[in-house]
Amino acid sequence: MTTSIIGFPRIGENRELKFNTEKYWRKEITEDQLQSFAKDLRLKHWNLIKDTGIDGIPSNDFSFFDTTLDTAYLFDIIPEAVKKLNLSQLDRYFALARGYQGDEGDIKALPMKKWFNTNYHYLVPQFSKDTDIKLTDTKIFDQFQEAKDAGITTRPVIVGPFTLLSLSEFHDVKATDFVDDLVQAYQAVFEKLAQQGAQWIQLDEPELVKDVTGDKKTLFEDIYAKLLQNKSGLKVLLQTYFGDVRDVYSDLIKLPVEGIGLDFHEGRKTAELVKSGFPDDKILFAGVVNGKNIWRNHYEETTELIKSLPAKNIVISTSCSLLHVPFTIENETFSTEIKQHFAYAKEKLTELDDIQAILNGNGQVAETKNKQLFEKPRVQPNPAVHERVAKLTKDSFVRHPALAERATIQKQEFNLPLLPTTTIGSFPQTKEVKKIRAQFRHDEISQAEYDKFIAGHIDEWLKWQEDIGLDVLVHGEFERNDMVEYFGQNLDGYLFSKNGWVQSYGTRGVKPPIIWGDVARNHPITVKWSKYAQSKTDKIVKGMLTGPVTILNWSFPREDISIKDSTIQIALAIQDEVLDLEKNGIKIIQIDEAALREKLPLRKTDWYSEYLDWAVPAFRLVHSKVQPTTQIHTHMCYSEFTDIIPAIQNLDADVISFEASRSNLEILDALQKENFQLQVGPGVYDIHSPRIPSVEEIKTTIHKILAKVPEEKVWINPDCGLKTRGIKEAKASVENLTQAAKEVREELLVHDRN
Template sequence: MIKTYAYGFPRLGKQREFKRLIEGFWAGKVTEEELLTGIEKLNKKREESYAAHVDNFPRGEMTLYDPMLDTALILGLYRAESLEEYFQLCRGKNALEMTKWFNTNYHYLVPDFEGKRPQFKATVPVWDRHKGVKRNAHLIGPLTFLKLSKNLPEGAFGELLKEVAKTLVDYAVERGFESIHLDDPAFVLELSKEEWKAVEEAYGEFERFPGDVNLFTYYDSVDNLAGLFELPVSGVGVDLVHDRGENLKQLKTVEPGGKKLFAGVIDGRNVWRADLTAKRALLAELAERFEVVATNAAPLFHLPVSLAGATLPEGLLEKVAFAEEKLKELSLIAKGSDQELNSWSKGVGSSFGELKEVRERVQNLKEEDFERKPAYSERVKKQQEVLKLPLFPTTTIGSFPQTEEVRRVRLLYRKGKLSQEDYDTFIRGEIAKAIQIQEELGLDVFVHGEFERTDMVEFFAEKMKGIATTGNGWVISYGTRCYRPPIIYGDVDREGPMTIKEIAFAQSLTDKPVKGMLTGPVTIIAWSFVREDIPTEEVAYQIALALKDEIADYEKAGIKIVQIDEPAIREKAPIKRRNWDDYFRWAVRSFRLCHSSVKPETQIHTHMCYSEFGEIMEYILQMDFDVISIEATRSKGDIIEAFEKVNFDRQIGLGVWDIHSPYVPTVEEMKEIVERALKVIPKENFWINPDCGLKTRRWEEVIPALRNLVALAKELREEQ
C-alpha cells in the first residue's frame, strides 16, 4: 500500500480562531495564558485533521506570526524575551521588512543582516513552537533562510550557510529530535555552481544528526535533482505539479541512493480536484525505482481549511478541494477503490461557464489594442492642464479604515437583513465623511474609501461572470491578515458597471480629483484560484477587457484619474528567470489592454507593494502608466537603488508610511525617505503617499499620519 505524508496544513482554523486569538492578545482582551492555551488547542485540531487521513506529518509547524521570524530567533539573529517583544519584530516601529514568499501571496518577515556579522547560537525562543516535539520536527532549511534574507555580508554566503546549518543541527540535537522535516524550497531557485558547492559543504553538518532528515522542495523544479539526492538526507520531497515536467524527467535518471522520494502529486496551491487514477499510475511508475511516499506539492496553507461552509455555484462544488479535501485525496490514492477514485475525479478537466462572445472578443484582439497613444511625454502636459496639481501632490492608495460599524452593516446587507436602499445610504454617508476628512487634511487627490469592498479582489469577483466567491474560504496573507481567494471557473465578463456609482458620488462632493479604483487582471488572477482548462494569458485578457469597459464608464462619468492596482505582478512571475519573458509579455499586455483606449488627459496610476522592483524594472517600464506608487518604508528606501539604474521618466509615489504597523510616523521620519529619493527622482515627478491601503488601520492612527504626510509635502514645497 502507498504511504502518505502531508505538510503545511493551514494554521488559521475553520472559524479563523488563530486571527481572533492573536488580535485579541494585541488588543488586551486575551491574556498570554489564554493565547498559548488557545494556540495549543488549535494546533491539536490541525494534527487531528492530518491523522484522520495520512500516515505522517510534521510537528512544530505552528507559528504566532511567521516561520522565518521563528527561525531567526532559533538561530539567535534576533532576541525576544517576551511575546510583546516578539510581536514588536512583526508589527512595531522596528518591524522587519515584509515581502512575498517565493511566487505566492503569502508574505514573510525578512531577516536583515545589515551591520551584523552574527554569532549564531541555538536558542529556544519565547514562542517555543517545538515544545514536546520529538518526531518530524519542522524547520526552515538553511538555504531558504539565507537566500530569503537581506544585506548578507559580501562574500560571506558560504560561510554563513554552513553556520546556519550547524546551528540548526545543534538546535535539533539539543532538543532531542528523533527526525526532522526540513522545508528548503530555495532549491528550486536558479543556483550557481558556487552556491551548490556551499550547499554541499553546509549540508554536511546534517551528518551529525542521528535521525532521519527529510528535505522538502516545492513551487517549481530543482535544476540539479541528482545533487539533491546526494546530500546527507534520508528523503527528498519534490513538486510534481508545478515543475513543468522537469522534476519528473530528472527522476527517470536520478540514482535513489536508498533515499525515500516524497512525491508531491496533490496540488497544494490550487483548488481543482486531481485525476486520482492518473496520480496513482504515476506513483506506481515511480515506485519501480524509488521507495515512494505520496504527498502534497507545496504547503497546504495556500488553501482554505475546508469546503464546509463554502458557498459555491451549482456544479462547482464537486470540482474543487480545499486543504482537508486535499488530505482526503492523499488518503484515496493510498486506500481508495478504482470506483472511488473515478467518482471523486469525474469532473476533472471539463469546461464550465463558457461565454462565446467573450472568447470571440479575445480572439479578435489586434496589436493596436495593446498600445496607448499619444506618448507619455505628450499626454502628461494635457493631464497637468486638466488636474493642475501642485509640486509633491499628496494622495492615498485607495481604502480608508473599515471600522466595526462598516463591517457590521456590510454583513447585515450580505445576509439580507438590510435593504439595498438602506445599505446604499450608509455607504454614501461613509464616503461623504471620507471626502470631508480629506478636504480638512488638505490632500490633493482623493479616494472614495472603498467602504463597500470586502477585499480588493473578492469585490470584483462578486460582480463578474465566471468567478465564484467562497463564503468562508479564508487564507492567511501575512501574520493574522487573511482574505478569501475567489475561484475563476469560467469565462469572465462584467455583469454591468461595477464601481461607477460610488466613485461618481464621491466626485460629486468635491472639486478635487477622485481616483477611480480598480484591481488589475494579474492581481485578480494571482489572488484567486484560476482555471486550468485554458491558458492563464487568455483569462488575463478576459479580465482586462472587463476593466477596459469599466474605465470607459469612468470617463463618461467625468473621472480624470484611474488607478489600476497590480501589487501581485512580481509575485506571479515564475520562480526561474528563464521563464520570465513569456509571463511578463502577457502580464504587461493585459495591463496595457485595460487602459490603451483612454483619453490623453486621463491619468493612469498603478500601485505595487513589497516586491524586488530592481529585478523587474524593465518590465514595469513597459506597462505605460503615468504614475506608480510603491512601498518604501520597511525597506528603508532601499528601493530607490532600482531607480538609480534606469531612465525612469514617469511619476512616482514612494510610500512614506508603513500601514502594516499601528505606529504613526513623524514628518522627519517620512522626510528621510523622500530626501534620499529626490537625489534620483526629479521633484516634478514625485508624489507623497502611504505604502498601501488603509483599511486595516484605525482612524485614530490614519488622521494624524496623513496630517504629517500633508505637512511633509508643504514643507518640501517651501524648500523647493
Template sequence: MQTHILGYPRIGSNRELKKACEQYWTGKIDVNGLLETGKTIKNKHWKLQQEAGIDLIPCNDFSFYDQVLDMTLTLGAIPERYREIAARKHETDLYFAMARGFQKESMDITAMEMTKWFDTNYHYIVPEFQKDQEFSLFSEKIIEEFTDAKEAGIRAKPVMIGPVTYLLLGKEKEEGFDKLDLADKLLPVYLQILKELENQGAEYIQFDEPFLALDLSEKAKETYQWVYAEIRKHFPDLKLILATYFEGLNDNLTLASSLSADVLHIDLVRCPEQLDDVLQAVPETLSLSLGIVDGRNIWKNDFGKSLNFIEKTIQKIGSERVLIAPSCSLLHIPADLDAENNEEILSGEIRQWMAFAKQKVNEIVTLSKLASGDTDENTQQQFDDNRRAIEKRRISTLIHNHDVKDRVEVTTEEDAKRSSPFKARKRSQQDILQLPLFPTTTIGSFPQTKEVRNWRSKFKKGELNADEYDALLKQETERTIRWQEDIGIDVLVHGEFERNDMVEYFGEQLAGFAFTQNGWVQSYGSRCVKPPVIYGDVHRPAPMTVYWSEYAQSLTKKWVKGMLTGPVTILQWSFVRDDQPRSLTCKQIALAIRDEVTDLEKAGIRIIQIDEPAIREGLPLRTSEWQNYLKWAIEAFRISASGVEDATQIHTHMCYSEFNDIIQNIADMDADVITIECSRSQMELLNAFADFKYPNEIGPGVYDIHSPRVPPKEEMMELLKKAQAVIPAEQLWVNPDCGLKTRHWEETEKALIAMVAASKEMSKVPAL
C-alpha cells in the first residue's frame, strides 16, 4: 500500500508566507526575496513528508495566493484589462494584480472576482471566460516545481486542478456561450503541460476533480468523458490520480470509474457510506485512494474505525490496489500541533484529542503500517495511545453540560419568530431611527493598525494592565466614532478594536470553546485565521459585547450598531466537535447569541447586526440535502435574532454568495436589513433579490475591501444606479462589501469619504 498527501498547508508553521507576501506588497523585500521564502517553505514541507515515510509527495500544491489563480496564469487565461501589466511588469506583479487589483503608475485596474472554495472558508479567484477565449502556456510553475522537487530528492506527484473542474469554477463574462464549450481550446494546454512533466520524469499526476462529487449536467458528464479519453490517448503510461472530495460520488460513480484513471481518490470522512458502492463498481484496472484521515478538521483519527475501512477494501481488491490518504488537501487545517505548548491557552486534555497537518501525515503512515502488518513496538504503541485518547475524549466530563442540553430541548418554534411582520417593524424602526434615503454604514470593523495589534500583544503578555489596555481601546474607539461623524456616515460602528477575529472573539467568551496559539489557516491570499475549536456544549457565561457597544453609543447622538457574529458562521468557521450533529451544536450557539442580542437591546442599542457570511457556504454540495441544512441553519439565525422588540432593527451580512438558488431561504431569515458583497460582480448578485422582489432592506456593497484599490465616487454611483434600477431606493443602504479590519486607514478614509459623497448624490438622482 502506498501513502500520499493531496496537498499541504502553504502558509508555513509561523505564517512565513503571509509575512513575505505583505513585505513584498509594501516594497520591503524584492521579488527574489519573496521567491526564496516560497522555495524554503516548499523544501521544508517536502522533506517533512519524505522523512515521515509518505510515498507520493505533492508538488504544485504551494501557491503565493491561490491555486485556482495559479492555474489561470499557467493557462494564459488573463483578462484583457491586465494586458498592460503583463507587458510592463514581472509575472509576479501581474499575478498579484489579478488577485488584488492595481492602482498606481497611471493604471487603475480592478481585481478578479473572489468566492468560496466549495463549502470551505477558503476563497479562490474566479476564472473569467470570454466566448472567444484562448489558452496558452503562460506560466511554467507546475513544471518548475516538479524539477525543484526532483533536484531535492523528492518523489514528487504534480497536483493540478483538473480541466473540467477548472472550467466549472469559472464564470462566463459575456452571454451566448457555455464555459464547457471551451474544453477543446483548453485541453491542448493541459496536454502540453503533461508532456513537459512526462519528459521531466513524472510518474504520477494528480488531477483534482471535486465536481465529480456534485450534481452534474449531462453536458458536464460528456465533457469529462471526452477530456479524460483524450488525456489517456496521448499519455498511456502516466499514472493518473483522479481526486474527488468533500462529498460522495453517488450517481457519478459509474462516470468517475470509467475515466481511464489509474487511481480514484474518495472522501470517506464526508461520505463513509459510499465505500461499499465504490468497491462494487471499480474495474480491476482502477486502484483506490482511501481518504480516511480528516483534512477538514483537527480531531485525531480513530485508528480502529479507519482500519476497518482499509481491511474491507483490501479484502475486496487486494492491498496492491490501495492507497492511504487524507480526505482532501490539508490546506484547511493548521500546520503543526507541536507548536501548541502553552497549557494556559490549550489544555493538555483537549490537546491529546487533536492532530494538525504534520500529525495527520504521521497518522497516514501509521495506518498504512498497521494495515499491512508492518508493525514494530513503536507502531503498536502509537495504536494503543490512539485508542486511549479516543476513549478519554468520549467519556470526558469537559464535553457535556446538562443545563445547555435541557435548554435546547425546550426551545419552540415561537422562539424563532419576530412578534410582527417586517412592514410593521419597519414603521416602528423608522419612527425611532429617522434614517435618510440611501443611509450609509459600514460592515463593522475598522483598520486594525500595527499599534492596535501591539496593544493586544502587550496586554496578553502582561506588559499592559487591563485599565491601560482599556484606555487605549477607548481612545481608538472615540477617534473612530468622531471620524465617522465628521464625514457624515449615518449609522456608525465602534470599530471592533478589542476583537482579534470575528469568530475567535466570541469563542473566547463562550463555554465549550478551546483555542490554539498557532493554529493558523489560510482564508485568502495573506489573510489567515485561527479558528476556535468547539469541543463541548456551548453557552454564554456573561455578556460579550455590551460594554463596548454602550461605550460607543455614549459618545454620539447618532445610532451605533451592535456587532455580533451569527451562529451558523461561528459554527462554519470553527473546528466543530464531531460527536453530535452540527445542527445541535448550532442551536446551542444560537441561544447564546440570543442572550447577547437581548442584553444589547436592554442597553439601548437599537440596531444590531448579526453577521452570517457563511450560510451559503455551509450548503451541502448535493442539492438533495439542501433543505435539511437550510431548515436548521435559518432556524438558528432566527432564534438568535427574534428575542427583540419590533423597533429594534436586525441587520445581517453575507459575502461572496450566489443567492439565486436560496433566495427564499434568505428571505425566511427575516432580517430587517441584509448587506451583501456586490462590487466585484458589478451588482450581478443583486438580480436574485430583484427577481424575487425581496421585501426587506438591502445594502449592496459598493466597493471591494479585499483590494487596496480606492474606487472613485463616480464608480460607486454607477453601482448604486445599477442597484436602484432593480431595487426601490427606499430599500437600499450604502456600504462597503465587508469589514475594513485588514485595510489601511489612508485607503479606508478615502474610500468612505467617496462612498458618503456617492450616497448624498444618489439621494438627488430621480428614480428610473
C-alpha cells in the first residue's frame, strides 16, 4: 500500500504567506519578492511531505487567495471589466478577490461563499454571454515544473469541471452552454501536463457528495463522457470529500479513470458502497485520516476498516485537504499528556506513514503506543452539566409571547426611526489594540492599565457613532480577539492553541478553540464592557454574543460525544450570559450564528433529520427566557441561506442581519416568497473589500431592499463586523451608510406626506 494526501496548508508554519501577501498589498515588497517567497514556501512544503514518506504529493493546491478562483482565472472566466484593468496578472487576480478602487476603475470583488460544510470560503466564478473559456494562465504548469526541477514528481490538483460549474453563477446563460468549451480547456491542461512529464492529475469533485439527480446528474455524465475521451496519457484521480457519493457510485466505478478518492469519515455510506463492489482495475484512494479535525487517528479502527475493503489496490489518504487543520502541533505549549491526543497537518502525514507500516507488518511500536492512548478515558464528565441537560423540557426551547406581540411591545419600548441603522458589532482591531491585549495577556501591563485603554477606545468609538447619527450603537469588541475564541476562553471545557491557525479566506486566518470536555459558564463574560458602554450613552448599545451553533462549528469538536450534545451544553452556557446582560440593562442582544449553515448536511434529504432538528432549538434555548421587551438579533454571513429560510424564521429571533451585498441581494426574493416575518438587515456593502461605497451606491442598494421587504421591517447595516478593516475605510463606509439611510428615510417621509 502507498500513501497520499489531497492537499496541504498553504499559509505556512507561522502564517508566512499571510504576512508576505499583506506586505505586497501595502506595497512594502515587490511582486517579484512575493513570488520568490511563495516559490520557496512551496518547495519547503513539498520536501516536508516527501521526507515524511508520503508517496502521492499534490501540487497546485497552493494559492494566493483561493483555488476555485485560481481555476476560473486559469480558464479566463473573468469579468470583462477586470480584463480591461491595466494591471499585472497578479493584481488583476487580487482585484477579483478583494475588489479594486483606483485610477483604472471601481471593481467590486467576486461573491464569496462557504466551501461546502467548512469555515473556508471560495470566490464564486461568474459566467455571462461574454465568457470565452480558454487556457490563459500558467500557474498549474509552473508549480508542477518547480517541483520537478527539485526532483519531486507531484500530482497536479485542480477543481473538477462539474464542481466548477455547480459552484458558479450564470447571468443570462446556463451551465450547459459551456460544457464543450470547458471540456476542451481541461483537455488542454491534460495535454500540457503530459508534455511536462506529469503522470497523474487530480480532479476535485466534492459536488458529487451532494444530491446528484435529474439535470445535475445529466450534467455530470455529459461532462465526463466527453472529458475522458482524451486524457493525453494522464492517469486521472477523481477525488471526492465531505461526504459519500451514493447517487453516483455505480457511475463512478464505470468511468475510465485510474483512481477514485472517497471520504470514509464524513461519508456515512462510503464503506457500505465500496463493500458492494470496487473494480480491480482502479485504485481506491481511501480517505481514512480525518482532514477536518485535530484528534489522533485510532489506528486499530482504521486498519480494520481498510482490511475489510474489497478493493484490490488501495492508497491510504486523508478524508479531505489538510488545509482545514493547523500546520503542526510542535509549536504548541500544551502538556505532553494533552498534546499526545492531537494531530495537526504535519502529524497527519506521520499517521498515514504509521498506518501504512502497520498494514505492511512493521509498525508495531506505533500501533502499541496508539492503542495505549485510546485505552484510557481522556476526560471526566461534569455532573452538573449533565444534570442540567437532563432537566430540559419542550418548553425550555420556546419563547413567550409570540413574535408579532413582541414586535409591538418592542416598537413602543425603543421608538426607533424608520430604517434604523447599526453595525454588526466589531470595529477595527488596530495594531495598537492587539499590542495592548498581548501585553495584558503576558502580564506586561496591569488590569487597571488595560481597562483604561479599553474604556478609552469604547468612549472614542461611542462618540463617533453618536456624532454620525447611528441609531443602535455597539461597544466595538476591542477586548475580544475572536468571536469564538473569546467565549471559549471564558468557558469551562475548552483548550486554546498558541499557533493553531487555519485559513478562512485569502489572508484571513482563524484559530479555532478545542472542545476538550463538558462546557459550562462559571462567570459573566461580556457584561462588564457592555454595561460600561451603555452607561456612557442615552442611545441603545447592543450586547454582542456568539451563538452556540457557531461556537461549536468554529471549534474543533469532541469526537467522544455527539456535536448535538456539545451544542446544547454551549447553549445553556450562553443562555446564562443572555440573562445576565438583560439583568444589567442591555435591551438589545445580538447572538451571532454566522455558521448556522456550515454543518448543514450536504444532502438536502438529511437537513432536518440530522441537523436543523437540533441546531435551531439550540439557538432558541439561548434566548427562550428573556423578557418580551428584550430584542434578540442574530447575524449570519457568507453562506447560502435562501434554501433554509423556514429554519431561520424558526430561530424565533426578532431581527436578523446577514451578508447580502456579494450575493446581489438574492436572499430577498426567498424572504419575500416565504412571507418572512422577522425584521431584517441585509448587508448594504461588502466589508471584506477595502473599497469604500458611495452614498449613492448604498442608497441604490437600500431601494432594492425596499422593493422586496416592507420598510417597517428593514434595518440598515454592513455585511459583517469591521474588525479586519482599517479605521479610515471603516469610518468612511459607515458614515456613507448612515447618510444614505437618512436620505432614503427623508424620501420615504416625503412620499408618505404626499
